Amino acid sequence: MTATDAQAYWMSATIPSDQFLLYCFDRGAGSGASIEEIGPDLLERAAEIDDLTVRIAEVPRGLDFPYWVHAPVSTRQLRRHRARGWDDCLRILGAEMADQIDLRDHGWRVHLFDPIADAPGVDGPAVVAVLQIAHALADGALASDIARRLFGSDPLVSVRDVRTFSPTKAAARAVVSVPVRAVRLVVAAVGAHRAHRRREHDIAAGRVSAAPAGGRLVAVNTRPDHRRELRTVHTDRDTLRDIGGSVTRGALVVISEALSEHLDVDPSGGLRAEITIAKPGVRLARNHFRNAGIDLWITESDRAVRARRIGDEVAAAVERAAHPATVAESRAMASVPAAVIRWGVAGFDADVVPDTMTGNVVVSSVHRGAADLVLGGGRVVFTTGFPALSPMQTLTHGVHGIGDRVVISICSSPTGLADVDAYRDRLAARLNA
Known part of the structure; x- marks a missing residue:
């Protein structure tokens, strides 16, 4: 691994x-x-x-x-x-x-x-x-x-190594390779430090934006229990593109409108989403992505302007993910010894309540290709998925498309999201607004 x-x-x-x-x-x-x-x-x-x-x-x-x-x-x-x-x-x-x-x-x-x-x-x-x-x-x-x-x-065609x-x-x-890995770690750490300094210069020069600060906690930012409530809202590619210019932006606009209304969020406090962004370059691991937080611009009442600003947030996050410093950090991570990573994971305290959140909710968007899949003589009609909840996020969304069909999914715990059916109905209503 x-x-x-x-x-x-x-x-x-x-x-x-x-x-x-x-x-x-x-x-x-x-x-x-x-x-x-x-x-x-x-x-x-x-x-x-x-x-x-x-x-x-x-x-x-x-x-x-x-x-x-x-x-x-x-x-x-x-x-x-x-x-x-x-x-x-x-x-x-x-x-x-x-x-x-x-x-x-x-x-x-x-x-x-x-x-x-x-x-x-x-x-x-x-x-x-x-x-x-x-x-x-x-x-x-x-x-x-x-x-x-x-x-x-x-x-x-199977090419498995048996x-x-x-x-x-x-x-x-593992024991024999310790000296070699130590050298690799030092080299990677030096490279990551230099790349970090370059990023700081680029931020100061305005060539790349700094990662935004987290947002305040809202009602859904509490610990979930064992219960999972799943719902789906069904739409199509053109509807979301008409709203936001792309499927992902359209879904983010709809989610921002429905969620701020459902939670009755104070606009001055803002609302943020944690999104997934593919890492640039060749896939070197089975998990080849980063998480980033974006502002959902609930203070902006003009839907077209909100969509544009959310799109700018996503573009800036993608640009940061492609910066050489981010790539260098991934290389350094790959060089860290197993024992160190395991120690870090063991020290993670899921009960700690943070002061801010990268994203109040999660939104994961994946296009799953053409609608040409088959099962038992039938063809695929739609697809969806349900991103996992985390210790302080009791609400996640999936945005999954296949062919022209798109499904916005909801995965929640009742400890944080009250009346999931009402929230689903708000999402559906905003699609047709």
Whole structure:
């Protein structure tokens, strides 16, 4: 594992972070394949996907980062559910979020729902399939790519490395490599320091903006309990583009309007969202993104101006993420010894209440490609996902599109968000405002 992925794995013991990628399929021209046929077919296809045939193996005494090793696909990774309808499907999935993946055994599972009759935007019965995957195994973009291979129809080519993992050899390799890693860390740290100084000069010269300060806490910034309430608002690409110029900006505008109204936020205090931004360059880890906080400009009443200012916030965050200093920090992180990262994770106190928040809520936006996925003879109609909650964020949003369809999802805990149905209705109303 890379340092970044190992940190995500170790942190998941404190902050559960499994991803749940939901895909809804119609039943095709006929009745479609039975659920009894679909399940085994999915497992058979998963066995040919390298990313779905791995687990982790720990190095003795934590001398190094865990290793990815081969793991055969098991029938235990398929869970079948029977829901009374779409709302019940979301209720069941919310309850399943308490059962997180154990990466020492496997990295994913699929939840397969018997056909339901009232899936949004589907004429007739629909089959819902949900890929639950450990965040250390894949970030949002990579998980979407894996799901595309799982639910796609293209031939799969496996290139897996089946070398045997030896705990003893891994420990010995870690000990021997200490001097080399120490040199790499020093070199990376020096480079990161120089790049940091360059960024400070660039900020002073106005060539790049400084990272904004966090915002004050609001009602949703409290500790979530074990309950997860899931809701979805269905729209299309053109509607969001008409609002904000792009799907992501349009969704951020709608969320800013609905949430500030629902929470009755004092505009002078502002409202912020934590968004995910892909790192520049070649993917060097399974988690290849950064988080950034942006102002949602709830003080701006003109919707077009608000959209433009939110767009400027996103553009500035992307520019900061691409700065050489940010790249150098990632290199330095990759050189930090496993023991140091594990010590840092162990010292994290989830009960500490911060003075400010990078984002009051989370908004994760991923486009999942063309609407050409298939399952049991039916084609995909829409997709969605539910970003995990964290110790002081009881409300997250997903913005997921496939083809022309886009779904804005809500994942919340009732400890922070009162009346999730009313909030969903506000989001839907703002889409049509």
